[in-house]
Amino acid sequence: MQQPDTPTSMGWGQRLVWAVVAVLGAGAAGAIALHRGESINSIWFIVAAVCIYALGFRFYGAFVAARVLALDATRATPAERLNDGRDYLPTNRWIVFGHHFAAIAGPGPLIGPTLAAQFGYLPGTIWILIGAVLGGCVQDFVILFCSLRRNGRSLGQMARDELGALGGAVALIGVMAIMIILIAVLGLVVVNAMKHSPWATSTVAATLPIAVLIGLYMRSFRPGRVIEGTALGVALLVLSVVAGGWINHHPVLRGWFDYNGPQLALMIIAYGFAAAVLPVWLLLAPRDYLSTFMKIGTIVALAIAIVILQPEVKMPAMTQFVDGTGPIFGGTLFPFVFITVACGAISGFHALISSGTTPKLLGNERDARFIGYGAMAMESFVAIMAMVAATVLDPGVYFAINSPAGVVGAETARAVQTISDWGFPVTVEQMTALAREMGEATLFARTGGAPSLAVGMASIFSQAFGSTLLALWYHFAIMFEALFILTTLDAGTRVARFMLQDMLGNIFPALxxxxxxxxxxxCSAMVVAGWGYFLYIGTIDPLGGINSLWPLFGIANQMLAAIALCVATTVIVKSGRLRHAWVTAVPLGWLVVITTAAAWEKLFSPGLRIGFLAHANDLSQKLAAGVLPPGKAAQAPQLIFNDRLDAVLTAFFLVTTWVLVIETVRICHAAVTGRRCPPSAETPYVRTQLAEA
Amino acid sequence: MEIKTPWSRVREVWRRSSRGPVRAAWLFTAAAALWRALRTVTGDDAYERYVAHHRLHHGGKGVPMSRAEYFRAEQRRRWDGIRRCC
Structure with a gap:
């Protein structure tokens, strides 16, 4: 059952169908790009996205599969050759797709587009679509292919094999750094959603005993009954959302769950350490089941709701903040829209999944396109829905929720005045009414993207599914986001711990x-201290923490993608297909341009909200001159130190990226001119014995 | 090795049932296929598949793990690496 892999093998019927898809996609994309008016229907976003992903998969994906990588359905995969019934096991491709998608889908594509919406809906949407089809999907696909042809080796190992020891070391340290920053920023997102919200805090707290209960259920009471356990868990989670509302109205109980940012940060840090040292089956694994099912269920429900409701997008196509004065994060459209969207378009982290578990499960090499390219297209679609959920809000409301008090003012009257003066009218009454509807005390300055996404989702859900229980939907959305953010936080801490143990083991074998x-x-304490530090500083930062942490995360993530594309390009060049190397070299070049530009600005921009060093210098001058109020003066030394630390990290990312890119160019040049370089580590051809091929 | 996709199975049954008068049976079969697909995709039937695999490849030699043992071993193995993304 050879599939038609090249466009020329299509029948007339198929050609007609694809022509219709192309026209529809072009029409929808054109409508989004050229529309200038009050509002635009969100269905255009969905249509444009689906058509563009379908075309990308069918034509560009097929081109990469056939011409660039030359996938060979007759070649035995590692799963077949090394079949051990455990790690290596030929598995149905739909199951592999499910596992792979669940592993790559995290909170990043929900948060990035929400923050990037400050530039208007257009820049973020364009980058999500183009970045995914030409960059992210290709990266995941090619890395999956490289690992498939190398017995399922990891990205770090492949970097060492193909680029030498230096490349391997840089990749490893890059992964550690990105983990630390990622966990800190995700922790901050959760903290900002729970700040002074007894409802959100109690619901999120309830997810812990629920996960433990399900863990016990699936281990001891009914071993391996995943569907039963999950159904029970989801029912309990929904119940915890309802119970949270009851606690919120209880005069005594609500005091038990009412905390400020730094207090919540300390709790998350303590929790993160506990989760990292407890056995996996008790908390991590059952929560992972729950969050995966919640994630997929909620995303599907959101897609259905958007299609039914077809809400109007009220955000303008472009806002004036493309000039760099945006309240949510400082920086101009180029390069910060790319750095901010990050995971929804191209995520370096996926290279770790594509090169770890997934290639050991594929029964047929041909399915690499479906898994690698297809799963990323779906992930990118999640980002489009997050963009829709953020932009269906009134822009004034969106900015009131997402702007830190340090930018628009801590007084509500001043904040609405500032935001209205930007041309996004909003009133204190409107915000108070909205907060009351959502069951919150206030929605001002709830930075991080999660609350505004929850407000957007709540309004879409409550309208589409004919219910007015806004507060329940809002806290359901918060719980859903917190659930898988905490899963990423636990799992990330664990992975970083393994890596640290591995590294320290070279010095102290016992560790x-x-x-x-x-x-x-x-090692767990060291990892938790690492991200805990950034998280805590983020909660006391008057600019909101997200402003400095998210760009840092974006730069780190895109840097990791650049590392992956370096490996991919080297592999393609070594395979003798130099003329097709542009498939990975062009996205690589673009990533190098945007990460370099962003890192440069974060380092040397004179803008106080952009340049880390400028902000540190400004603060230390003010501190020396004694013009800071006492509370701020006490925090200033910590903030100054943190700015300088962020600057050092940024410089480190910049240098490592360039070292690796230069190394890649050197090795590719050596490979083309026939000089000495590490040979391609591809395993020799073995014919498959599986019946299907 | 290759398991048929849920969809192809449903299509097959539909084709066959259209010849006879028992279209109602189709609904039942489709529901059963959906349920099986759900169990497979969620990993609910992982143990059954493991036992089948064990019988096929190690036929007679050794005893397969019990359900609880298998679940624990799987969980240990799965969490020994990078599992989640941003």
Missing amino acids: GRTSWYPSVLI
Whole structure:
């Protein structure tokens, strides 16, 4: 059952169908791009996205599969050759797709587009679509292919094999750094959603005992009954949302769950450490089941709701903040829209999944396009829906929720005045009414993207599914986001711990033993201290923390994508297909341009909300001159130190990216001119014995 | 090795049932296929598949793990690496 892989093998019927898809996609994309008016229907976003992904998969994906990588359905995969019934196991491709998608889908594509909406709906949407089809999907696909042809080796190992020891080391340290920043920024998103909200805090707190209960259920009471356990867990989670509303109205109980940012940060840090040292089956694994099912269920429900309701997008196509004065994060459209969207278009992190577990499960090489390219297209579609949910809000409301008090003013009257003066009218009454509807005390300055996404989702859900229970939908959305943010936080801490143990094991062999409990405690504490520091500083930062942490995360993530594309390009060049190397080299070049530009600005921009060093210098001058109020003066040394630390990290990302790019160019040049370089590590051809091929 | 996709199975049954008068049976079969697909995709039937695999490849030699043992072993194995993304 050879599939038609090249456009020329299509029948007339198929050609007609694809022509219709192309016209529809072009029409919808044109409508989004050229529309200038009060509002635009969100259905255009969905139509444009679906058509563009379908075309990208059918034509560009097929081109990459046939001409660039030359996928060979007769070649035995590692799953077949090394079949051990456990790690290596030929598995149905739909199951592999499910596992792969669940692993790559995280909170990034929900948060990035929400923040990027400050530039208007157009820049973010264009980059999500183009970045995914030409960049992100290709990266995931090619890395999956490279790993498939190398016995399922990891990105770090492939970097070492193809680019030498330096490349391997840079990749490893890059992954550690991105983990630390990622966890800190995600923790901050959760903290900002729970700040002074007894309802949100109690609901999120309830997810812990629920996960433990399900963990016990699936381990001891009914082993391996995943559907039962999950159904029970989801029912309990919904119940916890309702119970949270009851706690919120209880005069005594609500006080138990009412905390400020730094307090919540300390709790998350304590929780993160506990989750990292507890056995996996108790908390991590059951919560992972729950969050995966909640995630997929909620995303599907959101897609259905958007299609039914077809809400109007009220955000303008472009706002004046393309000039860099945006309240949510400082910086001009170029390069910051690319850095901010990050995961929804291209995410370096996916290269770790594509090169780890997934290639060991594929029964047929041909399915690499469906898994690698297809799953990323779906992930990118999630980003489009997040963009819709953020932009269906009144722009004034969107900015009131997402702007930190340090930018628009802590007084509500001043904040609405500032935002209305920008041309996005909003009133204190409107915000108060909205907060009351959502069951919150206030929605002002709830930075991080999660609350505004929850407000958007709540309004879409409550209208589409004929219910007016806005507060329940809002807290359901918050719980859903917190659930998988905390899963990423636990799982990330664990992975970073493994890596740290691995690295330290070279110096102190005892620490390298991953199950030795003192080593587990020490290394977990070090990892948690790393992200905990950035998280805590984020909660006391008057500019909101997101302003500095999210761009740092975006730069780190895009840098990791650049590393992955370096490996991919080297592999393609070594395979003798230099003339097709542009498929990965062009996205690589673009990533290098945007990460360099963004890192440069974060380092040296004179703008106080952009340049880390400018902000540090300004603050230290003010501190020396004694013009800061006492409270701020006490925090200033910490903030100054943090700015300088952020600057060092940014410089480190910049240097490592360039070292790796230069190394890639050198090795590719050597490979083309026939000089000495590490040979391609591709495993030799073995014919498949599986019946299907 | 290759398991048929849920959709192809449903299509097959539909084709066959259209010849006979028992279209109602189709609904039942479709529901059963959906349920099986759900169990497979969620990993609910992982143990059954493991036992089948064990019988096929190691036929007679050794005893397959019990359901609880298998679940624990799988969980340990799965969490020994990068599982989640941003």
